[in-house]
Amino acid sequence: MDLTSSFEELFEDAPCGFLVTDADGVIRRANRTFLTMTGHRAEDLVDRVRLQELLVVGDRIFYETHFAPLLALQSSAHEIAVDFRGAAGDRLPVLLNAVMKGEPPGPREIWVCVFAATDRRGYERELLLARQRAEQSEKEARELAGVLQASFVPPTLPQIDGIELAGVYAPAGLGEEVGGDFYDMYETRDGWALVIGDVSGKGVAAAVVTSLARYTLRAAPAREASPSAVLASLHRAVVKERTDRFVTAVYAQVSPSPGGGCLLTLSLGGHPQPVHLTGKGPSRIGNPGTLLGMLRKLRLSDVTVEVLPGESVVFFTDGVVEARRDDELFGDERLERVLVESRDESASDMAGRLLHEVSSFQSGVLSDDVAIVALKVPEALKVPEALEAPQESTAP
Template sequence: MPAPPEDGTSSWDLAPCGYLILADDGLVLEANRAILDALERTREELVGRLRFIDLLPAGGRIYHETHLMPMLRLHGRVSELALDLKRADGGRVPVLVTARRHTPPDGPVTIHLVSFDVTQRRDYEREILHAKQLAEQAAARALALSRTLQATLIPPLPPRIEGLDVAAAYRPAGSGDEVGGDFYDIFQVAEHEWVVTIGDVQGKGVEAAAVTALARHVLRAAAVRSPSPREALLTLNEVLRGSDTERLLTALVLRVKQVDSGWSVVFASGGHEPPVLKCAGQPARELDVPGTILGVFATPPLSERRLVLGVHDLILMTTDGVHEARNPASGEFFDVTGLLAHVDATPDSSAGAVVDSLLSKVLTFSDGIARDDLAVVGISITQ
């Protein structure tokens, strides 16, 4: 084996990587300037005196005996092994090692080993790992915040109202990790008089949740101030246009009041899906009422509709997640046709039975995956 030049000007000593020539037992036969500088040793301290295993910390020595040398003897080479080399002062130099075992027919076996200093790369990897940990912690906090917000935006249980069966269900899209824009609310405004709202804010996330909370509070305040659902929606529209948000929303407001002949219902829609009415002995049908999405026009064209519900009549409100639920196999949408058909096919016309079965039906139709938030509210007359 030719000895490397001693003048320090050859490619051997000018190489930007460490180079060791080892005997088959690991004894260092030669070392270039890069590896000597990295280890802070002289050629006299290293060559002919130490073996490669002596340059490794305890963990590296175990790996040397169980992996590095057995792989060299079995395959004749190893590539890009991550190791630490010990400096003379006990410090460590992280390196990537590539080695080849040379077996000439008429000479001793030697091992040629190249090492690349990856100190900066390791520091970078640590920074990346730290950033990843911070991002995971932030994501966990955001998830907890989202779930807390969602719990505060959706009433946990519908109230008990004498003469009415009230039921509601909510299912967030996907895994439910992100706050959605669907909402509903049911609250009393006078004796035997209740207001039911349902809506859908554009988009998702914390900003959508903020608009959702704003909409619920505005509609509550407006419903107390005025008996008109139309006026409540106009108030919400005015607040949205004056607030610092570009989020639009649709909403449906019903005011339900007990009267001598049953329950009077007055409702208005701000571009929301029409409610569905199911009367005893009649097919389910949509109750269309003109209305425009809120937050766009200064004075949106809104109108009210009135009707009286009798015993066993049902009114059902949904968000677009029901209509736009899609079957992944056929590509078909659940649509209003599926909604009306399901209401007609449900033998029990109580609000609880219809709401529960509808949510289950939509999820089954979508193969168990809610691609959009689902909100459903039902009211049926019991007396």
């Protein structure tokens, strides 16, 4: 076999389709592989049809607006995915590699290699479907996490005469995992109970313990008289659950104060101390106790604090002070500064501002869940002097 016939055989029976067109795309040659792939006959194509006319409508537009200009500009185009119309009207997914041969003003040719891509397209479609299914699953998981997390905080806090209350919660990251932060306030035989807590970890296991903690804390006051006894009851319930999770929590009894404000009798189980804002500045209240559900021996105590008109107490989870930006923590000093700056605002504005500052500190993406509850006793209303006593009439 001479060299010429060898090249001719290579052209005709190459493992890919091969086309030669003029600069306008008119097909001058088509090898047997291409004809076999598409089902077309050489006499129907050569010198009669432009390459772009074999493409489906959308790809024909793409050829005119992208493929041809790219060839004219760079003299080559690689791995262009298009669909040919077969002789039977079927679609053939292919990849095109093309080069422009010749220099103006002389004649120019386009050499085009056509690689069948049916298997590749099928694989890409499977990948696309798998990605769509994964995205749908992630969306459903986020929605489920949101619904479940919403059950850990009340829709609204109760309205109590003489007290402003506000609570806010924000999940870590995009909120796709259920966190362990929770807060609640409900009426008891001794007044009102305010609780805030945090279960270690995330996910389903943490959610189970979080639900256990909330319902245990709601039921315990019917049997236990003091906040420390209520937290001890929660400790026993978590231990009985035989989980590797632990809980930190604050339980506070809220009752009226003879001074016109309210009394807080609170106990802390391994939880950050709340901040009490008074005219003298911020201070921490409560004695730090042991973690709940972890240690055999508990150390819990009760402390009573009076919150006077104009004063506030802010409860929070560790996602506030332990918020991290690189190697820097949000910290206690920054926390107290934010609260002092907002001390004259409403309880809702105080809680919202603190959450905003923590979020901004981390560029809007929290590294841990954050729960905040603000309790404020408003200043006593002063009666205008003109309304203190009836004025004597000056009428004759």
